[in-house]
Amino acid sequence: MERVRRLLLRVGDLIYSVASRLEMAVYxxxxxxxxxxxxxxxHVAVILxxxxxxxxxxxxxxxxxxxxxxxxxxxxxxxxxxxxVKHVTFFVLSTENFSRPRxxxxxxxxxxxxxxxxxLSDLDALKEKGVRVRFAGRLWMLPEDLREMAGxxxxxxxxxxxxxxxxxxxxxxRAEIVDAVRKIAEEVRGGKLSPEEIDEGVIRRHLYxxxxxxxxxxxxxxxxxxxxxxxLWQSAYSELCxxxxxxxxxxxxxxxxxxxxxxxxxxxxxx
Numbered sequence: 001m002e003r004v005r006r007l008l009l010r011v012g013d014l015i016y017s018v019a020s021r022l023e024m025a026v027y028x029x030x031x032x033x034x035x036x037x038x039x040x041x042x043h044v045a046v047i048l049x050x051x052x053x054x055x056x057x058x059x060x061x062x063x064x065x066x067x068x069x070x071x072x073x074x075x076x077x078x079x080x081x082x083x084x085v086k087h088v089t090f091f092v093l094s095t096e097n098f099s100r101p102r103x104x105x106x107x108x109x110x111x112x113x114x115x116x117x118x119x120l121s122d123l124d125a126l127k128e129k130g131v132r133v134r135f136a137g138r139l140w141m142l143p144e145d146l147r148e149m150a151g152x153x154x155x156x157x158x159x160x161x162x163x164x165x166x167x168x169x170x171x172x173x174r175a176e177i178v179d180a181v182r183k184i185a186e187e188v189r190g191g192k193l194s195p196e197e198i199d200e201g202v203i204r205r206h207l208y209x210x211x212x213x214x215x216x217x218x219x220x221x222x223x224x225x226x227x228x229x230x231x232l233w234q235s236a237y238s239e240l241c242x243x244x245x246x247x248x249x250x251x252x253x254x255x256x257x258x259x260x261x262x263x264x265x266x267x268x269x270x271x
Contacts, residue, residue: 050249051247137168
C-alpha cells in the first residue's frame with residue numbers, strides 16, 4: 001500500500017506540474033497578444049545580472065551559471081524579436097568586472113568566447129532577420145581573440161539591416177563619456193571643432209554607438225535597483241524596470257510583464 005501511495009503522489013505531482021506549465025504557456029500567449037495592442041519599445045536594454053548568486057543558490061559551477069545566463073539572453077533577444085523591438089542592447093561585461101578574481105573573470109570570458117563563436121556560425125539567421133551586431137566598450141581591454149571575433153562579427157553583419165543587437169562589453173558609462181570628451185578635445189585641438197559648437201548632438205555623435213536611439217526601456221534582472229554605470233548619457237528618459245529574479249531563472253512571462261509595465265507608464269520627457 002505504501003508503494004501505491006507514493007506512486008499516486010508522484011503521479012499527482014507530475015499532473016500538477018504539467019498543468020501548471022500549460023497554464024503558464026496560455027498566460028504567456030495571452031499577455032504577448034495583449035502587449036501587441038499597445039506601444040512597443042523600439043530599443044530595449046538589459047542589464048544581465050544575477051549569475052553568481054544563482055550559482056551559489058543552485059549549487060552549480062559558476063561557469064555553468066554563466067552559460068545558462070547566456071542562453072537566457074539569446075531567448076530575450078528572440079522575445080524582443082517576436083514583439084517587434086528594433087534594437088536590443090545587452091550589458092554583458094563592465095570595465096569594473098575586470099577587477100574580479102582571475103578564475104571568475106576567465107569563466108566569464110570563456111562563455112563570451114563561446115557565444116561569439118556561436119554568432120559567427122549563425123550569421124545566416126541574423127541576415128534573415130535583418131539584424132546587425134555591434135559592440136560598445138573599451139574593446140582593447142579584451143583578449144586578442146575576442147577583439148578579432150567582435151570585429152569580424154561587426155564587419156560581416158554591417159549590411160544586414162536596420163535592426164541591431166548591441167553588446168556592451170568592457171563597457172562603462174563614465175568611461176564612454178570620458179572617451180567621447182577625449183575625441184571632442186582632439187577635434188578642438190586640431191581646429192575641426194570650436195568649443196562654441198559643442199552641444200548634446202556633438203557629444204552623442206562621439207559615443208560608442210552614437211547613431212543608436214536612446215533605450216525606451218532598461219530592464220535589470222537579479223533584484224538590484226540601480227543602473228550600475230550603464231548608458232549614463234542615453235538613459236536620461238528611459239523607463240527602468242527591475243525584476244526580482246536572477247538572469248538564469250528569468251521566464252518569458254517575467255520579461256513580458258516588464259514590457260507591460262512600460263506600457264502602463266506615461267512618458268513625458270520632462271514636458
